[in-house]
Amino acid sequence: MTANPILLQKKYCRIIECFAKQQGLSLDEALNFFYHSEVYQLIRDGVSDMHCMSDAYLADELEQEYSGGVRRYL
Numbered sequence: 001m002t003a004n005p006i007l008l009q010k011k012y013c014r015i016i017e018c019f020a021k022q023q024g025l026s027l028d029e030a031l032n033f034f035y036h037s038e039v040y041q042l043i044r045d046g047v048s049d050m051h052c053m054s055d056a057y058l059a060d061e062l063e064q065e066y067s068g069g070v071r072r073y074l
Helices: 005-022 027-034 038-046 048-054 055-064
Strands: none
Touching: 005 027, 005 038, 005 055, 027 038, 027 055, 038 048, 038 055
16 A cells, blocks of 8 residues: 555654654754665555554654664564
């Protein structure tokens, strides 16, 4: 299933804001990390309907990737 691109852009914004707050990063730093992350690629490509997961869940997944932890979705 694919999501509406406009709705995805809004979701990306919410995920990035949540991630930035969790990690104490600037929005620019969080944005840069997000767009180079595996989480973003999975959402963008519609893998496992990742776009249907909550913003908090996806921010937690980014946090795992950021800290080099094991990803639960692989």
